[in-house]
Amino acid sequence: MKKIFFEILTTTLLLTAAVVSCESLKLGDAGLSKxxxxxxxxxxxxxxxxxxxxxxxxxxxxxxxxxxxxDFDSKMGRDILESITDHFVSxxxxxxxxxxxxYYTGALGANISGQAAGGEAYRFxxxxxxxxxxxxxxxxENADRIPEDSQGFSAGELAKKKAEAKMCIAVAYANMVRYxxxxxxxxxxxxxxxxxxxxxxxxxxxxxxIVQMCDEAAADLPWSVTATEDGRFTxxxxxxxxxxxxxxxxxxxxxxDTPWHPAAGDWEGMGKxxxxxxxxxxxxxxxxxxxxxxxxxxxxxxxxxGLVQATxxxxxxxxLAPYCTPRDYRLAYRDAYxxxxxxxxxxxxxxxxxxxxxxxxxxxxxxxxxxxxxxxVNKFPYADGxxxxxxxxxxxxxxxxxxxxxxxxxxxxxxxxxDGSSYMETRDPRLYENICVPGDNWKNGVVGPNYVxxxxxxxxxxxxxxxxMKFIMQQEADRNTxxxxxxxxxxxxxxxxxxxxxxxxxxxxxKAESWLNAVRxxxxxxxxxxxMSKEDFRKALILERELEFGFEEVRWFDMxxxxxxxxxxxxxxxxxxxxxxxxxxxxxxxxxxxAFPSRPIWQDxxxxxxxxxxxxxxxxxxxxxxxxxxxxx
Numbered sequence: 001m002k003k004i005f006f007e008i009l010t011t012t013l014l015l016t017a018a019v020v021s022c023e024s025l026k027l028g029d030a031g032l033s034k035x036x037x038x039x040x041x042x043x044x045x046x047x048x049x050x051x052x053x054x055x056x057x058x059x060x061x062x063x064x065x066x067x068x069x070x071d072f073d074s075k076m077g078r079d080i081l082e083s084i085t086d087h088f089v090s091x092x093x094x095x096x097x098x099x100x101x102x103y104y105t106g107a108l109g110a111n112i113s114g115q116a117a118g119g120e121a122y123r124f125x126x127x128x129x130x131x132x133x134x135x136x137x138x139x140x141e142n143a144d145r146i147p148e149d150s151q152g153f154s155a156g157e158l159a160k161k162k163a164e165a166k167m168c169i170a171v172a173y174a175n176m177v178r179y180x181x182x183x184x185x186x187x188x189x190x191x192x193x194x195x196x197x198x199x200x201x202x203x204x205x206x207x208x209x210i211v212q213m214c215d216e217a218a219a220d221l222p223w224s225v226t227a228t229e230d231g232r233f234t235x236x237x238x239x240x241x242x243x244x245x246x247x248x249x250x251x252x253x254x255x256x257d258t259p260w261h262p263a264a265g266d267w268e269g270m271g272k273x274x275x276x277x278x279x280x281x282x283x284x285x286x287x288x289x290x291x292x293x294x295x296x297x298x299x300x301x302x303x304x305x306g307l308v309q310a311t312x313x314x315x316x317x318x319x320l321a322p323y324c325t326p327r328d329y330r331l332a333y334r335d336a337y338x339x340x341x342x343x344x345x346x347x348x349x350x351x352x353x354x355x356x357x358x359x360x361x362x363x364x365x366x367x368x369x370x371x372x373x374x375x376x377v378n379k380f381p382y383a384d385g386x387x388x389x390x391x392x393x394x395x396x397x398x399x400x401x402x403x404x405x406x407x408x409x410x411x412x413x414x415x416x417x418x419d420g421s422s423y424m425e426t427r428d429p430r431l432y433e434n435i436c437v438p439g440d441n442w443k444n445g446v447v448g449p450n451y452v453x454x455x456x457x458x459x460x461x462x463x464x465x466x467x468x469m470k471f472i473m474q475q476e477a478d479r480n481t482x483x484x485x486x487x488x489x490x491x492x493x494x495x496x497x498x499x500x501x502x503x504x505x506x507x508x509x510x511k512a513e514s515w516l517n518a519v520r521x522x523x524x525x526x527x528x529x530x531x532m533s534k535e536d537f538r539k540a541l542i543l544e545r546e547l548e549f550g551f552e553e554v555r556w557f558d559m560x561x562x563x564x565x566x567x568x569x570x571x572x573x574x575x576x577x578x579x580x581x582x583x584x585x586x587x588x589x590x591x592x593x594x595a596f597p598s599r600p601i602w603q604d605x606x607x608x609x610x611x612x613x614x615x616x617x618x619x620x621x622x623x624x625x626x627x628x629x630x631x632x633x
Contacts, residue, residue, distance in 0.1 A: 106601030369460030
């Protein structure tokens with residue numbers, strides 16, 4: 001007798017109203033403490049009205065992927081995905097920590113068990129995606145039971161909620177395919193009495209099904225929603241997700257004449273599960289371009305979405321003309337990723353109103369010597385768009401001139417200069433919002449303890465000279481807002497559209513350039529050069545994504561889909577920083593160093609592209625329902 005497929009499909013508990021995904025979606029009066037269909041409530045009770053049925057749909061929303069460190073899951077042993085990119089180094093070193101125990105050591109494999117299980121970036125069969133899918137199908141299969149004369153019923157509202165359920169399915173599968181490739185496609189609500197046979201679908205079938213769900217959902221969703229329904233899926237979300245997943249599938253790792261791993265070359269073996277086709281298909285990029293056009297057409301007619309723009313607070317003393325300060329740009333960028341209900345939020349995932357959801361990201365920094373790499377920091381240009389020099393003279397930073405200091409301007413004594421309550425930043429404003437650099441206030445108004453002689457309680461040996469800033473946001477008052485995971489922002493739609501145009505057209509046109517430049521202009525950076533080749537524009541786009549989406553779970557998938565071996569194998573660097581005093585230092589000396597005392601396994605010359613997709617736990621393969629292993633594992 002076959003073992004049950006994914007215990008999470010049949011034993012999931014429905015959490016209380018306090019932690020549902022959208023505050024406007026109340027669980028109502030039933031008081032369900034178990035999965036809806038096993039709580040004592042019958043299907044007829046659950047679908048007695050549209051309001052009651054919404055309890056099931058709410059459950060699908062709740063189990064969608066969430067990127068902030070939280071109790072929702074134990075991804076990477078409560079660490080962050082950025083830790084396995086070239087952007088960030090984790091020094092957590094606690095038992096069960098994924099980056100240090102599994103990735104840096106090369107110990108990741110198909111037989112991880114015990115406390116180490118859950119330390120993976122994605123553990124197939126133990127995540128929440130299939131739970132969301134299960135509840136979505138439960139809603140879809142029973143929604144037509146709702147009496148037409150029940151409270152709040154309308155045919156249009158029912159169609160919209162069915163479309164939302166399809167989007168829950170699409171989002172869950174889009175999360176899975178980026179981590180593991182093709183997966184079993186469940187197209188109904190699973191009962192314990194069902195035969196547990198679910199063969200693995202191919203990569204192409206999985207991608208095509210996600211696109212199908214997005215298209216079907218888009219037909220019945222509004223372009224945008226009112227504030228009272230903020231957080232619900234929209235037509236813009238459906239088209240935006242389709243664009244993202246088509247760009248992913250069209251990228252070289254999964255769309256090439258050359259298999260990304262030797263085992264992926266066996267098409268009838270592993271290949272069809274981890275590649276879209278056996279040969280390069282430009283049509284995928286054409287489809288992505290068509291999705292970009294579809295989104296922009298909707299935007300033209302429906303409006304609403306855009307980039308959160310800075311409100312100028314500076315005033316020119318000569319002309320009295322207002323201008324945006326670096327701080328203004330930084331706060332606009334902060335609202336874009338952090339604030340609910342903005343015009344930039346395309347897909348917003350919510351678990352709780354509790355502001356304590358910020359605390360785990362702070363704890364990672366407080367308790368362990370984690371930090372951003374000098375390699376990533378160096379990619380942020382000066383505020384005028386000039387690239388930061390790779391050969392910067394860290395031993396004599398003042399020699400570069402006040403406007404070309406590495407982080408803040410200095411006075412004649414070398415101390416950081418202050419304009420009002422802010423240091424005068426010299427770099428791209430996004431640097432300071434992603435990363436706490438030496439001299440900046442980190443949290444609660446205290447200069448970040450990221451220099452070696454800061455002997456306060458929070459300094460940790462092994463720190464890279466930098467701390468995470470995104471989601472920490474400097475002051476406690478900045479964290480007193482309900483958190484969410486902005487799974488997709490308008491900025492990503494613009495850059496995905498520019499990418500699709502560049503690859504489909506064989507180079508950028510005016511549209512592609514304008515979309516890239518809009519993201520840069522939001523933080524005061526000048527336009528990129530016109531007339532770039534396809535290859536140079538691609539590099540500019542990949543770099544812009546590094547600067548824009550730090551800690552938003554974008555870099556890892558960009559490394560994978562573009563096959564950026566150099567990002568995996570680079571000898572990552574840190575910066576030893578010494579302050580002029582132990583607390584709240586105002587000037588510093590710097591010395592670059594290697595971030596790792598010993599190199600992680602994938603920095604070795606024997607780097608294996610198997611890392612591009614996660615291993616499938618052997619326990620899942622051995623259940624015999626149809627899942628297979630990924631290349632190299």
